Amino acid sequence: MKKVLSLLIASIMMTAGCSNAKNQDAVEKPVDVNILLPTSDINLNKEVTLRAEVSQNNKAVTDADEVQFEIGKTGEDSMAMLDAKNGADGIYSANYKFTDPGDYYVIAHVTARDQHSMPKMDFKVPATTSTNSGTGKSEHESHSGDDHHSDLMIHLMGTENLDVNKENVFTIHLMTNDGKALEKANVRIETWKDENGKHDYTDAKEVAPGEYEVKYTFKDKGTNTVKVHVEKGELHDHTEKEVTVN
Structure with missing residues (x-):
């Protein structure tokens, strides 16, 4: 009887261990973030939509705690931090208007399911002959000039x-x-x-x-x-x- 009881307890513990391992594997699967930029050129003084596709284990993540886009010129301080709106199928988006040509970067800050991801993408905003182009800074600029986040x-x-x-x-x-x-x-x-x-x-x-x-x-x-x-x-x-x- 004792031997049967011992085998039963061992079986229950092994089943619980396997269940916990499966749950742990599910939690540890990384959250994937894919930045989506417009396929055509980004024009000056024209609002464009930045998107981030968030998924986990090839399934859309629609319950992210926070998604933000950080924008800046290459080698310079960031000039904007945009809160993204939750869209369908795990696509989060925000709009922005560029007023200066040059080389830029965007970082998608994503916090979801106890994980944090910060993928970065570089892109170029070409110069145009738009009559509205200028050198004024965007209304989104908020960082002080002494910040230096090059590294x-x-x-x-x-x-x-x-x-x-x-x-x-x-x-x-x-x-x-x-x-x-x-x-x-x-x-x-x-x-x-x-x-x-x-x-x-x-x-x-x-x-x-x-x-x-x-x-x-x-x-x-x-x-x-x-x-x-x-x-x-x-x-x-x-x-x-x-x-x-x-």
């Missing part, structure tokens, strides 16, 4: 719905331009309300390869600034963003 992509998440006197959680994703996660870096945030006021520094903790987490409690409502500092070896990069604290 590193920094994505700060958790900047919405911030509350005063409450612990807020920020997630920071770091990736090199060749698509590799930047691991074991020294990452911290600098926060301030007034440029001449007190600046707080809070260290972030790496929770996954290239993913860092930091918690911070704001003491003042209104517009605050969050600046991310990244250091590893000779690399020292940063980016900053104004946030609204309720």
Whole structure:
């Protein structure tokens, strides 16, 4: 009887183990992101649609937590971060108007199913003889001129719905331009309300390869600034963003 009971227990444990392994494999399947640009030339001063096709195990992902398009000129700071709208069949899209010709890049920041993907695509905006062309900067430009992200992509998440006197959680994703996660870096945030006021520094903790987490409690409502500092070896990069604290 004891032998039969032992075999039964072993069988149940093996079945549960196989089930857990299957569930784990399903979770670990990577989320694939394919950037889709217009097949024809992108014209100046004419709105174009940027698309990202998101899938997992060859099935459309229609429940992504966040999809954004980061746009910038090659070798320069990013000039826009666009929130994408969820479309049918896992296609997320956003519109943008280019006002200057040149070599550009777009990075699709996709957070879905506990994964984060940041594919990058380079493209060219040709010069045209459009009468509306000019050298003015796009209304989407928001980054300060001292940011220098030529070697590193920094994505700060958790900047919405911030509350005063409450612990807020920020997630920071770091990736090199060749698509590799930047691991074991020294990452911290600098926060301030007034440029001449007190600046707080809070260290972030790496929770996954290239993913860092930091918690911070704001003491003042209104517009605050969050600046991310990244250091590893000779690399020292940063980016900053104004946030609204309720």
